[in-house]
Amino acid sequence: MTEQKHRVIFQPMGVRAEVPEGVSLRSAARSLGVAIDSVCGERATCGRCKVIIQRGHFPKENISSSLEHLSPPDQGERDYWRKRRKGLQAQGQDPDAFRLSCQARIHRAYPLAKLAWVFLVAAGLFLYREPISGAIMFTLVLFTAIVIARIPVSTILRSSKLIFGLGILLMFFHFFANPGEPVYHVGPLTITDVGLHEGPIFFFRLSVVVLASFVLIWTTDIRDLMVSLTQAGVPYRYAFAVFLALRFLPMVQREVDAVKAAHAIRGRVSRSSLAQRFRLWQRYMFTVLINGLRKAEAAATAIECRGFGAYPDRTYVKTVTFNKRSLILPLLFLFFTAALIVIERTALA
Secondary structure, eight states: OOOOEEEEEETTTTEEEEEETTOBHHHHHHHTTOOOOOSSSSSSOSOTTEEEOOOEEETTTTEEEOGGGBOOOOHHHHHHHHHHHHHHHHTTOOGGGEEETTTOBBOOOOHHHHHHHHHHHHHHHHHOOSHHHHHHHHHHHHHIIIIISOOOHHHHHHTHHHHHHHHHHHHHHHHHHSOSOEEEEETTEEEEHHHHHHHHHHHHHHHHHHHHHHHHHHHOOHHHHHHHHHHTTOOHHHHHHHHHHHHHHHHHHHHHHHHHHHHHHTTTTTTOOHHHHHHHHHHHHHHHHHHHHHHHHHHHHHHHHTTTTSSSOOOOSSOOOOOGGGGHHHHHHHHHHHHHHHHHHHHHO
16 A cells, blocks of 8 residues: 655755554654754644744645644643733734644645544434434444544634534424323423434434544545545536535634624623624624635626636646545444444344
């Protein structure tokens, strides 16, 4: 099996090379004769090895650079940058552009393998008949996000309302909507035994699928996903539609955050009644919708100007290489899914 490699360029020296996946930036620099100091034994405490990650596409070098091409910061590195964030901002620097080269490892799993993993998780959740199976799958996906993908817990918590909010509402709906023997009475409503069984199943179905989808978005360069879809035979127009959808989702979140921040500065949210907050949310949605339509129109104009769709095929500046190791995660989850289904069927028989 050919070892997957990635192009790295160290500036201002201009030293460049194809570096194997999994190697830290500092190890790559040392192998190329680039001196990056460190006195803490690579324990993420001294900060002497910090580097700036240039982001964007660089036509001269024929390279696209992104923080997503590196492993997410572990707890030690996050603690280091959290203590120095305000200092860097006071100096007019972007704290998010810095990484400790001893901790940042070059990585790239094949995007379609991660997409297959999401579909496997979703398929299993819709086949499970017991809440405990959904709970086990939730634990496995959360373990994958935090330990394997190294997604900061704070990132997951910031998105928890979206990940778990709809799932909780769906669970409570089934508590009361499913017919069965009455168990509890809440005013005029009745919670049934079937509802208590089915509610958690639907909670895990929705919440775990959303969590797995977020893991895919957080760890995948959407350009790589688009290219891998075309490599799999998907027409590039449809692959580009997926690219646009995933590109606009973070923009929508930023729009919502900007509107919320504007209202918070004016002190409207903290002093508002529940009815007033509902009206504010209507304004949020109106503003986000208008800005979204403007961005969609601008994107459509740009696509039209570039003659998108004029040819049956297209080329890409950056290609994506399939790595057989990327199949490990979906195969493991296929095994866990099959095992849980067999255990369920055996126990229910």
